[in-house]
Amino acid sequence: MITAEQKPIEEIRAMMAPYKRVLALGCASCVAECAAGGEKETAMLASVLRMADKMNGEERMIKEMTLERQCVNEFVLQLDRVIEEYDAILSLACGAGVQAVAEMYDDMPVIPALNTEFIGETKERGLWVENCLGCGDCMLFDFGGICPLARCSKHLLNGPCGGSVDGKCEVNPDIPCAWQLIIDRLAKFDALERLEKIYPPKDWSKKQGGGPRKIVREDQQK
Amino acid sequence: MKESPKARVALFYCRNVPGSSEEERQALEKEYGTHVRLFPLACSGRLEPVHLLRALEEFADAAYVITCPEGACRYFEGNRRAVKRVERTKAVIAGIGLESERIGIIIGNKEKTKTLSEHLHELMETASRLGVSPVFNRRGEDRG
Numbered sequence: 001m002i003t004a005e006q007k008p009i010e011e012i013r014a015m016m017a018p019y020k021r022v023l024a025l026g027c028a029s030c031v032a033e034c035a036a037g038g039e040k041e042t043a044m045l046a047s048v049l050r051m052a053d054k055m056n057g058e059e060r061m062i063k064e065m066t067l068e069r070q071c072v073n074e075f076v077l078q079l080d081r082v083i084e085e086y087d088a089i090l091s092l093a094c095g096a097g098v099q100a101v102a103e104m105y106d107d108m109p110v111i112p113a114l115n116t117e118f119i120g121e122t123k124e125r126g127l128w129v130e131n132c133l134g135c136g137d138c139m140l141f142d143f144g145g146i147c148p149l150a151r152c153s154k155h156l157l158n159g160p161c162g163g164s165v166d167g168k169c170e171v172n173p174d175i176p177c178a179w180q181l182i183i184d185r186l187a188k189f190d191a192l193e194r195l196e197k198i199y200p201p202k203d204w205s206k207k208q209g210g211g212p213r214k215i216v217r218e219d220q221q222k
Numbered sequence: 223m224k225e226s227p228k229a230r231v232a233l234f235y236c237r238n239v240p241g242s243s244e245e246e247r248q249a250l251e252k253e254y255g256t257h258v259r260l261f262p263l264a265c266s267g268r269l270e271p272v273h274l275l276r277a278l279e280e281f282a283d284a285a286y287v288i289t290c291p292e293g294a295c296r297y298f299e300g301n302r303r304a305v306k307r308v309e310r311t312k313a314v315i316a317g318i319g320l321e322s323e324r325i326g327i328i329i330g331n332k333e334k335t336k337t338l339s340e341h342l343h344e345l346m347e348t349a350s351r352l353g354v355s356p357v358f359n360r361r362g363e364d365r366g
Contacts, residue, residue, distance in 0.1 A: 009317045040272060044314065047275040051357045052318040054279075 001030040002094045003128045004114040015111045019088035026066035027093040034128050037092030039066040070097025076104045136206030144185030151178035157199035229349035232277035234261040234269050235288035241337030267300025271311040274325050284324045284349035291330040
């Protein structure tokens with residue numbers, strides 16, 4: 001899932017300042033899971049913004065609505081029936097959702113309410129941890145299901161660095177040493193020989209450097 | 223007859239709070255009129271921050287929740303969730319310059335139990351000290 005956090009309220013209000021009819025638009029997917037932009041959070045933010053307006057004597061209409069996903073046009077099209085009521089959309093989606101809505105309604109200002117952070121997992125309730133960089137060339141099989149690029153502070157492909165203490169990273173002692181985890185995991189599978197291979201430098205061209213990436217599946221298209 | 227209080231409060235409470243039967247709730251609402259809205263909950267853990275925020279937005283000078291005593295929640299951790307949610311909501315309203323005391327939590331006491339009526343009376347005093355919320359005009363005329 002993509003994780004995000006709400007921007008500071010002052011920053012949001014500053015971006016909203018020119019607009020008098022605003023739709024706070026939530027997303028029920030990733031940002032709902034990380035409690036940043038789902039239906040509940042959208043209702044909270046809209047309420048707080050309305051109170052702030054009242055306290056500052058500002059006249060503004062703020063309503064809220066939540067889409068299943070803001071990154072899929074079929075869901076975004078639901079806004080057709082209400083879009084005329086507003087002069088701006090405050091999107092609580094990740095960056096992908098904000099841009100999808102902005103592209104669909106290209107004469108409508110779309111304000112991002114969140115800062116998109118990382119691809120990660122819900123480790124436990126209230127804790128989300130990054131575990132994937134979206135490199136475009138997954139090597140998780142080689143490393144027992146533990147990504148050394150996302151989870152090793154030094155992004156080592158040929159670890160360990162030897163600096164860990166009691167299984168904790170020497171760069172950030174708050175996190176486990178990814179290479180300790182990799183070794184423990186491969187040992188469990190009796191597959192430590194995978195680490196005898198020398199991995200060349202990562203080919204980052206599959207992630208970046210060529211502009212926005214895309215995937216085309218003709219069998220999925222009309 | 224009680225002097226009509228000026229503050230308006232929203233009080234959410236676990237249905238296990240003593241003196242919170244439906245009859246008692248209706249009697250309190252009749253006594254306090256539009257100055258009080260009472261919201262019984264199956265458990266204080268059912269409370270969401272948006273409930274408190276909407277109360278403050280629509281009509282309340284203060285919005286509080288009463289929970290069961292620590293260790294006494296029939297759903298084990300509902301009261302603990304309520305504590306965390308109230309703390310978060312306090313931080314949220316502080317972010318727009320609204321006094322965080324306008325939101326609060328009353329944790330039940332096993333030794334010195336109080337009825338809903340007693341809690342409400344104390345809350346009305348707190349809300350009166352805070353005064354009309356800055357969300358509303360000075361006379362509170364623009365409330366819902």
